[in-house]
């Protein structure tokens with residue numbers, strides 16, 4: 001099973017980078033199944049119905065989300081869509097799905113999205129015990145986890161905790177791709193962070209001047225997305241049967 005996992009598509013330039021490189025990457029790598037982290041895909045964060053429909057038509061199979069899953073006014077409707085997977089470790093009664101099941105020919109693929117707790121704001125449940133709980137309930141041929149977290153230590157701990165119990169654990173959220181794509185000892189494919197798709201010259205997608213100002217002053221400001229930069233497209237290609245994991249990092253040259 002060849003799976004393409006595309007990292008956080010960040011707002012307008014994320015969509016632009018997706019439009020520019022998706023087809024090329026699809027043709028080059030020939031994935032059978034495509035996951036996109038869409039937590040920042042729309043202006044103001046979150047995923048919209050329009051993007052969902054549009055990307056599904058282009059061949060995307062499942063969207064995962066993150067800490068911005070609930071940022072939009074229409075979040076409830078979006079979270080109810082069939083192939084949208086929100087972070088599972090929010091409390092009981094939270095709208096949306098704790099995992100998404102997808103029937104691919106005669107195989108069942110399960111996609112799980114979990115949020116980390118280190119340096120993250122929401123008072124969420126433990127991702128380790130939540131993973132145990134879900135894995136007791138699901139039966140699948142392939143299980144892929146998007147671990148949306150800030151700290152690489154937490155990512156490695158969850159990766160080794162789930163090694164051999166899921167097929168792949170791909171990190172998201174930092175927007176910076178790591179070079180540690182590997183096969184863990186018990187066979188699970190792993191990368192700490194897949195990186196983002198969007199503005200290359202930015203502070204993880206945000207405007208540079210504003211980002212610097214915020215760190216100098218310490219005064220919080222709502223992030224202004226960078227809208228003029230050249231682009232980056234970051235993804236990871238997984239072969240779940242042959243146990244290979246390859247990074248795809250497209251960085252456009254500077255002006």
Ligand SMILES: [Fe+2]
Nearest residue numbers: 008039040173
């Ligand atoms: Fe993100």
Ligand SMILES: [Fe+2]
Nearest residue numbers: 066067068173
């Ligand atoms: Fe995030």
